[in-house]
Amino acid sequence: MSAAPPLEYDAIVLGAGAAGLFCGARMGQAGQRVVVLDHAAKPAEKVRISGGGRCNFTNLETAANRFISQNPHFAKSALARYTPWDFTSLMAAHGLTWHEKTLGQLFCDQKSGAIIQMLLDELEKGQGELRLETKIEAVTHAAGRFRVETSGATFSTPKLVVATGGLSIPKMGATGLAYDIARQFGHDIVPTRAALVPFVFTGADHEDFASISGVACDVRAAAGGAAFEEAMLFTHRGLSGPAILQVSSYWQPGEAVALTLLPDTDIAGQLKETKQDRPMQTLATALEGLFAKRLAELILRREGLAPAARLADLSHATLEGLAAALTSWQVRPAGTEGYRTAEVTAGGVDTAGLSSRTMESRHVPGLHFIGECVDVTGWLGGYNFQWAWASAAAAAERVS
Numbered sequence: 001m002s003a004a005p006p007l008e009y010d011a012i013v014l015g016a017g018a019a020g021l022f023c024g025a026r027m028g029q030a031g032q033r034v035v036v037l038d039h040a041a042k043p044a045e046k047v048r049i050s051g052g053g054r055c056n057f058t059n060l061e062t063a064a065n066r067f068i069s070q071n072p073h074f075a076k077s078a079l080a081r082y083t084p085w086d087f088t089s090l091m092a093a094h095g096l097t098w099h100e101k102t103l104g105q106l107f108c109d110q111k112s113g114a115i116i117q118m119l120l121d122e123l124e125k126g127q128g129e130l131r132l133e134t135k136i137e138a139v140t141h142a143a144g145r146f147r148v149e150t151s152g153a154t155f156s157t158p159k160l161v162v163a164t165g166g167l168s169i170p171k172m173g174a175t176g177l178a179y180d181i182a183r184q185f186g187h188d189i190v191p192t193r194a195a196l197v198p199f200v201f202t203g204a205d206h207e208d209f210a211s212i213s214g215v216a217c218d219v220r221a222a223a224g225g226a227a228f229e230e231a232m233l234f235t236h237r238g239l240s241g242p243a244i245l246q247v248s249s250y251w252q253p254g255e256a257v258a259l260t261l262l263p264d265t266d267i268a269g270q271l272k273e274t275k276q277d278r279p280m281q282t283l284a285t286a287l288e289g290l291f292a293k294r295l296a297e298l299i300l301r302r303e304g305l306a307p308a309a310r311l312a313d314l315s316h317a318t319l320e321g322l323a324a325a326l327t328s329w330q331v332r333p334a335g336t337e338g339y340r341t342a343e344v345t346a347g348g349v350d351t352a353g354l355s356s357r358t359m360e361s362r363h364v365p366g367l368h369f370i371g372e373c374v375d376v377t378g379w380l381g382g383y384n385f386q387w388a389w390a391s392a393a394a395a396a397e398r399v400s
Helices: 018-029 045-053 076-081 084-093 112-125 177-184 203-211 242-248 267-277 283-288 293-303 316-327 383-399
Strands: 011-014 034-037 056-059 098-100 105-108 129-131 136-142 145-150 154-157 160-162 189-195 216-223 226-234 238-240 257-261 329-331 344-349 367-369
Touching: 011 018, 011 145, 011 154, 011 177, 018 034, 018 112, 018 160, 018 383, 045 056, 045 112, 056 084, 056 383, 076 383, 084 105, 084 112, 084 383, 105 112, 136 177, 160 177, 177 189, 177 344, 203 238, 203 293, 216 242, 226 242, 238 242, 257 316, 267 283, 267 316, 283 293, 293 316, 316 329
Parallel strands: 011 034, 011 160, 034 129, 160 367
Antiparallel strands: 056 105, 098 105, 136 145, 145 154, 189 344, 216 226, 216 257, 226 238, 257 329
16 A cells, blocks of 8 residues: 655644744735644643743844844844734734833733634634644655655645754753754754753852742843843752843853842942941841841851941941952852753754745755744843744745
8 A cells, every 4th residue: 555645735834832833824824825733732832831821922122132143133134024013913903912021021911821822813814734743753855845754644845944942941842853954954053052041059159059049139140241130049059030041141161150239239338328327236137138138148158257246346348348249249150950941042053054034044945944943042031932923924924
């Protein structure tokens, strides 16, 4: 008995995440017969967990300089042609609302499930098909068509869009499939690494940070030429929180991270003012006016200062020295928590092999790479979703 002939489509999208579903929807609505394939049991799981389920779906401050890539200009074209306002207009058409939290971050009032349903409704509107629990087993190309062999059937198309994401959060099914396909068709891969990820420590730093796990503090964190002012969270393994996740994308192994605690506060000035107003107050009590009690205790222990010392008995030089230590605190992570908890994968398909306007391969016509698998990595705060929407729209525009 001969094998069944392949199912033919105008376009096939590999990956039913944010970028894949959005691209499939736009291609379908442009009149293409499209199918979206994914090995997962449910679509868009990273959308579901984003923002703690509230879905930080874009950022109003989107610009190419908020993204990391070997080619910092690559993202400009797609981002300019599909903006945060384009996506909010789509949401409004579906009756969804949003609010701005901080730093331009937009969150969906109806939570992440509503965004996923919107993407599925858009795909259905374009008569696009979605096939889940379909493992991609092989991709080949001959005579201008791609042949995709899966656990369920074999498919054929002149246009193939790879949107299978990166390596972050493997428990949700993340794989390196996009990189394997890219290499197969002659693309280079910029070395990948976990990004937007907590730091882990060993030795005394690990013990100190674990002892105050759950305590947060505003900081300025700097590494790799970048700096971010947001909250930092002490954890049982090291450091996390927005400022740390941001700077982790720029950090290189072995490098120190410079921390400025309470960057908008004149710590020395406040301590000296407290000394003048309440000279009999203890140093521990004075610090607790600035920091959480457990963090204040840790600071004094690390700096070798007596908590019970009266401010009246401490020189201005001592207070200034303490403040200086807190504004130039150097810590050296042992590493990161890796892909297990990373929000995104940095590196990926080298943009030198792609068209910045269409996301199409410069090596194989009809082959496109979009979303996280491309060497374009956004800051924390909705930027990576905006790249998913924008790169998907760019590929769909070309495919249609």
